[in-house]
Ligand SMILES: Nc1ncnc2c1ncn2[C@@H]1O[C@H](COP(=O)(O)OP(=O)(O)OP(=O)(O)O)[C@@H](O)[C@H]1O
């Protein structure tokens with residue numbers, strides 16, 4: 001079958017979609033559906049035909065590509081990679097066999113903006129095309145948004161997150177952010193939004209654990225007046241409020257199972273039905289989710305649906321606890337001090353060496369938020385130019401080294417709180433620091449004191465970023 005362009009004769013102002021599938025029935029079904037939406041279609045049966053059409057029409061001439069996975073001369077994945085590389089402005093959606101979640105995920109990871117299950121459901125197809133075509137109009141927007149919030153820190157871990165955020169912001173794949181409380185998950189979610197094509201649209205954050213179960217459906221999808229007692233007016237839901245933008249599902253592990261089913265449907269079909277409404281409404285939102293819990297483990301015990309897990313967890317972004325990047329403490333501390341001082345209309349105080357040392361030795365179970373709070377307290381209590389160790393009130397219990405003669409931990413909770421590895425690291429860090437202090441920072445003497453070789457000491461210091 002030769003390369004063909006259907007819907008010819010209609011105005012060339014119409015957006016163009018490239019359909020790549022070896023089954024003519026599917027191409028026909030799609031192009032018929034799209035022609036009713038004033039969209040022109042280019043059809044290709046093979047990868048090489050698709051490549052030819054891409055060359056012919058170029059980046060500006062095609063607004064969306066829909067491709068099948070298995071093609072006579074190769075795999076649709078190859079096309080995704082090629083488009084990513086050469087025509088990165090063209091969004092691609094993969095058509096996959098129903099239930100073949102792994103290839104759908106693979107496609108999303110490779111940069112596809114969405115996928116479509118076979119047999120193709122026409123309303124889902126129409127919604128997908130509508131949101132892809134919007135992208136085209138949003139392309140110019142991204143330059144005009146300000147950069148939004150910034151992740152501070154110079155450690156390798158933070159630098160990696162910054163790079164990943166920049167890359168992921170452009171894609172539309174759902175991102176799941178995992179990390180302990182106070183590590184900066186919401187900040188990362190906001191950055192993803194601010195750097196995306198959606199930056200001029202709303203960012204709506206919702207704490208899934210804070211909505212009463214009986215109100216959940218109406219909170220998420222809205223309701224019609226009179227649909228239940230107390231529904232005195234039409235109300236829009238969170239999905240509608242986030243229209244065109246990003247919906248941030250915080251503490252997503254707290255969603256009850258029945259709501260998980262409804263959420264999955266809404267994400268998959270890009271439509272929601274307000275409580276009491278007859279018709280579904282099209283919604284175009286990017287889903288970013290976060291939790292401090294182990295979502296995979298929740299799937300394992302049946303508390304989180306596997307299908308929803310795969311849908312929202314296409315790309316996982318891990319935010320490390322502060323104790324894993326203590327080298328960022330000084331940068332973060334100075335950043336917060338200058339922010340806080342600015343809010344208070346005063347000049348930023350300096351941290352004394354002893355204050356910095358105290359901060360560096362604290363293990364921060366509450367992570368960056370705890371650091372911010374400690375400094376807020378310090379700056380409020382002290383209006384001089386220097387903040388000293390005494391001004392920083394860390395929780396002593398967590399800060400103190402264990403008693404030298406008590407190798408048995410009687411309070412297992414304090415270990416569980418931070419995890420064994422990092423508990424031991426903290427203990428080790430403190431022992432090394434004390435040994436060095438007691439030997440006037442002579443490493444040979446410190447090693448002797450501890451009954452280890454100089455090499456071992458050097459290795460351990462390096463491992464803990466203490467050298
Ligand atoms: N790397 C960072 N640079 C600057 N500020 C940060 C950084 N990490 C966290 N913060 C700040 O620390 C505070 C806590 O961050 P955030 O609310 O994003 O944490 P979270 O992981 O969502 O916490 P929780 O799980 O408790 O909701 C915020 O004020 C945030 O701006």
Ligand SMILES: [Mg+2]
Pocket residue numbers: 185186250
């Ligand atoms: Mg949060």
